[in-house]
Amino acid sequence: MKQLLMATVLVLSTAQAGQEVKVYFSKGDGIPGKVVAVTRQAPHGGLARFSIEQLIAGPTKAEKRRGLYSDLGGQIRGRSDCGADFSLKIRRGTATLRFCRTVWGSGVGGDARILRTIEATLRQFSSVKKVVALNKDGRCLFDETDAGTSCITGHE
Structure with a gap:
């Protein structure tokens, strides 16, 4: 039985390895700005996690020449x-991305672009209907209100 279970896990994880995912980078300076999808080959089955890792890593040199960029990677310090840049849980249609390191705001435009690229990148997955991005303290990312819960409740 143990061998059958191990074989099943291996087949399922191998089936998703090498699958294409989209990563959405910013283009231009609008608020929240235009996002453009690029594709990446995921080397493992954690597709949503891999796509956020790629968003943090930023565009390739060729993609930068096309005017694509990410405000996110340089703001994480x-x-x-938690031993990583972030934790990610997807439950009941909600992807909760919690940064485990400090994410510095870069102003209204940069913050809006970061949130937009995170949302677009995670919403490509059919299991994700809503995205909640939290800072290291568990407050909504870039929410400076007293409550800090606008991304959870949908209200400021």
Whole structure:
């Protein structure tokens, strides 16, 4: 039974390895700006996690020459409280992305572009209907209101 289970896990994880995912990068300076999809080959089955890792890594040199960029990668600083840049959970249609390192705001435009690229990148997956992006303290990313819950409740 154990061998059958191991074989099943191997087949399922191999089936998703090498699958294409989209990563949405910014183009131009609008608020929240235009996003453009590029494709990446995921080397493992964690497709949503891989796509956010690629968003943080930023566009390739060729993609940069096309005017694509990511405000996100350069804004992540400091020590992690979870051993990685972020944690990601998808439950009941909601993708909750919590950054484990500090994400510095870069102003209204940059913050809006970061949130837009995160949302577009995660919403490509049919299991994701809503995206919640949280900072290291568990507050909505870039939400400076007293409550810090606008991304969860949908209200400011």
